[in-house]
Amino acid sequence: xxKTKKNKDxxxxxxxxxxxxxxxxxxxxxxxxxxxxxxxxxxxxxxYQSEFGFPVTHHETxxxxxxxxxxxxxxxxxxxxxxxxxAIATDVEEAIKRTRVEHLNISISTSEQMMRGKFMGKKxxxxxxxxxVEALRxxxxxGIKTIGVNAExxxxxxxxxxxxxxxxxxxxxxxxxxxxxxxxxxxxFSIYNRIYYIxxxxxxxxxxxxxxxxxxxxxxxxxxxxxxxxxxVDAYINxxxxxxxxxxxxxxxxxxxxxxxxxxxxxxxYRLDSNIDLSKAWKIAKYASYAFNVxxxxxxxxxxxNAFAHESGIHADGALKDRRNYELxxxxxxxxxxxxxIDTGRQITAGEYSxxxxxxxxxxxxxxxxxxxxxxAEILELVRYANVHNQKPLVEDELKFVASHPDEARKIFTxxx
Ligand SMILES: [Zn+2]
Numbered sequence: 001x002x003k004t005k006k007n008k009d010x011x012x013x014x015x016x017x018x019x020x021x022x023x024x025x026x027x028x029x030x031x032x033x034x035x036x037x038x039x040x041x042x043x044x045x046x047x048y049q050s051e052f053g054f055p056v057t058h059h060e061t062x063x064x065x066x067x068x069x070x071x072x073x074x075x076x077x078x079x080x081x082x083x084x085x086x087a088i089a090t091d092v093e094e095a096i097k098r099t100r101v102e103h104l105n106i107s108i109s110t111s112e113q114m115m116r117g118k119f120m121g122k123k124x125x126x127x128x129x130x131x132x133v134e135a136l137r138x139x140x141x142x143g144i145k146t147i148g149v150n151a152e153x154x155x156x157x158x159x160x161x162x163x164x165x166x167x168x169x170x171x172x173x174x175x176x177x178x179x180x181x182x183x184x185x186x187x188x189f190s191i192y193n194r195i196y197y198i199x200x201x202x203x204x205x206x207x208x209x210x211x212x213x214x215x216x217x218x219x220x221x222x223x224x225x226x227x228x229x230x231x232x233v234d235a236y237i238n239x240x241x242x243x244x245x246x247x248x249x250x251x252x253x254x255x256x257x258x259x260x261x262x263x264x265x266x267x268x269x270y271r272l273d274s275n276i277d278l279s280k281a282w283k284i285a286k287y288a289s290y291a292f293n294v295x296x297x298x299x300x301x302x303x304x305x306n307a308f309a310h311e312s313g314i315h316a317d318g319a320l321k322d323r324r325n326y327e328l329x330x331x332x333x334x335x336x337x338x339x340x341x342i343d344t345g346r347q348i349t350a351g352e353y354s355x356x357x358x359x360x361x362x363x364x365x366x367x368x369x370x371x372x373x374x375x376x377a378e379i380l381e382l383v384r385y386a387n388v389h390n391q392k393p394l395v396e397d398e399l400k401f402v403a404s405h406p407d408e409a410r411k412i413f414t415x416x417x
Pocket of ligand 1: 021182211245
């Protein structure tokens with residue numbers, strides 16, 4: 001394979017899939033407003049792409065279109081919002097008919113197991129490629145700007161078949177191939193070898209989509225990214241905030257960023273997208289924990305309560321003398337260290353039954369001004385709906401969002417069954 005660029009010019013970018021894999025996870029979910037907030041926080045954090053939803057799922061239509069309006073207004077910029085659909089022509093048609101989505105990942109299973117156990121032997125390996133190519137060509141024809149092609153269960157797929165699949169995707173206009181370790185079956189050594197093989201043979205940027213069933217998810221993600229870069233192509237790692245995702249989860253956003261920045265074999269050798277701003281890590285992790293209603297584990301890398309805590313004599317003494325004795329990176333870099341102020345006296349909160357006075361009080365504290373009473377009344381009505389929609393007190397950023405973008409907020413709260 002001819003390398004057009006030196007490896008040092010290759011970049012690892014982040015594609016966060018919290019709003020797709022995270023929300024499809026058993027027992028946990030986000031409201032459409034919470035999904036929108038995740039997109040806004042990911043954008044602030046400099047994440048390259050958010051896989052923001054399912055354009056063919058009817059209750060997502062207004063959310064997706066409202067977020068596309070936020071893209072148009074320049075609010076969600078420069079982040080790329082990409083929808084997830086199956087790699088079949090009817091899904092492409094439906095996605096384009098229902099929504100104004102501009103970027104897609106199209107997904108189909110490529111393993112023997114899935115062909116046998118999911119398609120029940122009704123689809124041959126050639127049929128799979130033909131279906132994918134038909135969907136891909138249609139998406140291209142309809143003007144979709146970037147298309148990633150997902151090989152579901154890629155880690156249990158025949159390697160030469162994957163090469164054939166990826167070649168067909170590339171030849172028909174795919175921008176990237178997504179290697180899905182759907183079952184978390186790979187280890188860092190197997191994924192390195194497999195990705196290196198595919199990327200060397202096909203010369204197409206690779207997305208790593210890994211799961212944590214064997215506890216190897218961050219290691220596998222960066223090992224796969226290293227293989228792609230070593231083979232001369234760009235790498236994209238799929239992450240989720242706090243690692244939420246199917247079963248044991250996906251690669252945690254903050255862990256992956258920290259690993260690329262600080263792991264001994266990566267630091268200074270592999271380039272992370274320079275737009276990434278880790279100082280937003282604390283904020284997004286806390287928000288996702290609140291929105292999903294799932295606490296951050298005490299030992300979570302970077303954002304766990306114990307990530308910078310020292311108690312034992314030798315460690316505490318060492319950390320006080322020089323933080324580098326027992327800390328690999330600084331808490332300030334993750335946006336930690338500010339005291340959190342909790343009001344212990346009277347509090348006026350805005351809720352689904354709030355009146356104008358209390359509501360004004362809440363917004364005054366946020367220093368949000370309204371041009372007249374009419375505008376204030378309109379926003380109050382929307383905030384009531386936002387509370388019905390979220391079923392928990394709104395955070396400051398949500399209150400500010402509703403006041404700043406009432407038209408999009410209204411659309412986000414609206415679902416027509
Ligand atoms: Zn997944």
